[in-house]
Amino acid sequence: MDLVSVEEINQRIEVFEASQAVAGRLLTVVERDDVGAREVATVVSADPVLVQRVMRMANSAFYGTGGRVRELHAAIAVLGFDAVRSLALTSFVEGSGTITPQDWEHSITTAVAAGEVAKIIGADQQQAFSLALLHDIGEAVIASLDPSYQASLVARRTAPLTAETEQMMLSEERKRYGLHHASIGADILASWNFHPDLVQAVAQHHTPKGSLSRTHAALVDGDRIAHLISSDLDLGASQELAGILLPNYVSDAQLEGLLGSVRVRSLSMIADLF
Ligand SMILES: [Fe+2]
Ligand SMILES: [Fe+2]
Structure with missing residues (x-):
C-alpha cells in the first residue's frame, strides 16, 4: 500500500x-x-x-x-x-x-438533458440544469455508508429507467437502508434551505405522478435521457424507448437530434471539466 x-x-x-x-x-x-x-x-x-x-x-x-x-x-x-x-x-x-467520476458523468449528462428539455417545454433552463446536477446527491450519502452500493450504481445507470425498474430500485433501498436516495436527497436540499418546489422535485424524481412543475418534468425526463444515453442500446432501440418513456413533446423526428445533442454536449462538458 x-x-x-x-x-x-x-x-x-x-x-x-x-x-x-x-x-x-x-x-x-x-x-x-x-x-x-x-x-x-x-x-x-x-x-x-x-x-x-x-x-x-x-x-x-x-x-x-x-x-x-x-x-x-x-x-x-x-x-x-x-x-x-x-x-x-x-x-x-x-x-x-463518495462521488466518483461516473457519478459526475451521470449528473452532468442529466443536467445537460434537463436543460434541453427545459428549453422545449418552457421551463427555467438554468434552474433545471442546476437542480439536475444535485438530483442524486442522496446516492452519495448511501455510498458513503455502504461501499457495496457504488457497484450497484454502475449497473443501474446503464439500464433504461422504466416505471418498474424505478419502483424496484426505490423499494430495495427502502428495505436495506430505511429510506431511498430520492428522499435522502430531498432532506439534504431542505436542510440547505432550497425552495420547497425544488425539494419536492428531487423527492419525486423517480415517482412522477404527473408533473409537479416544469422544472420537475425537465428533471425526470433529463434523468431518463441520461440513462438511455449511458445504456448500450443501439440508436433504434433507444429511440423507440425514448418515444415510450418521454411524453410526446418531442416528435419522433426530433428524438434523434435531441439524444445526439445531449450526448455530444455532455461528453464535451465532462472532457472539459476533468
Ligand atoms: Fe435518482
Ligand atoms: Fe439520476
Missing part, C-alpha cells in the same frame, strides 16, 4: 474544510437579491478546487464562450449563481470521498 504523507493528508483536510465553509457561505450569499458576481467570486475564491471547476465549466464548449473567460466573476456570471451553488455543494459532498 502506498504511504500517504502528512502533507497530503493536511492538504486534503484543508481543501475539505475550505469547501465546507465555502458551500455554507455560498448558500446564504446567493439567496440575497442584491448579491453580485464579484461578491460570489470572493466567496468561491477560498476553495481552489471549486475555482478550477467553475473556470473550466464556464470555458467549456457547452457555453460557447470560446475559452475566453479569464476572470472568476465573469465565469460565475456565465454559469449563473444556481449552477455555482450546485457545484459548490457537490464538491462539498465529494470532499468525503
Whole structure:
C-alpha cells in the first residue's frame, strides 16, 4: 500500500474544510437579491478546487464562450449563481470521498438533458440544469455508508429507467437502508434551505405522478435521457424507448437530434471539466 504523507493528508483536510465553509457561505450569499458576481467570486475564491471547476465549466464548449473567460466573476456570471451553488455543494459532498467520476458523468449528462428539455417545454433552463446536477446527491450519502452500493450504481445507470425498474430500485433501498436516495436527497436540499418546489422535485424524481412543475418534468425526463444515453442500446432501440418513456413533446423526428445533442454536449462538458 502506498504511504500517504502528512502533507497530503493536511492538504486534503484543508481543501475539505475550505469547501465546507465555502458551500455554507455560498448558500446564504446567493439567496440575497442584491448579491453580485464579484461578491460570489470572493466567496468561491477560498476553495481552489471549486475555482478550477467553475473556470473550466464556464470555458467549456457547452457555453460557447470560446475559452475566453479569464476572470472568476465573469465565469460565475456565465454559469449563473444556481449552477455555482450546485457545484459548490457537490464538491462539498465529494470532499468525503463518495462521488466518483461516473457519478459526475451521470449528473452532468442529466443536467445537460434537463436543460434541453427545459428549453422545449418552457421551463427555467438554468434552474433545471442546476437542480439536475444535485438530483442524486442522496446516492452519495448511501455510498458513503455502504461501499457495496457504488457497484450497484454502475449497473443501474446503464439500464433504461422504466416505471418498474424505478419502483424496484426505490423499494430495495427502502428495505436495506430505511429510506431511498430520492428522499435522502430531498432532506439534504431542505436542510440547505432550497425552495420547497425544488425539494419536492428531487423527492419525486423517480415517482412522477404527473408533473409537479416544469422544472420537475425537465428533471425526470433529463434523468431518463441520461440513462438511455449511458445504456448500450443501439440508436433504434433507444429511440423507440425514448418515444415510450418521454411524453410526446418531442416528435419522433426530433428524438434523434435531441439524444445526439445531449450526448455530444455532455461528453464535451465532462472532457472539459476533468
Ligand atoms: Fe435518482
Ligand atoms: Fe439520476
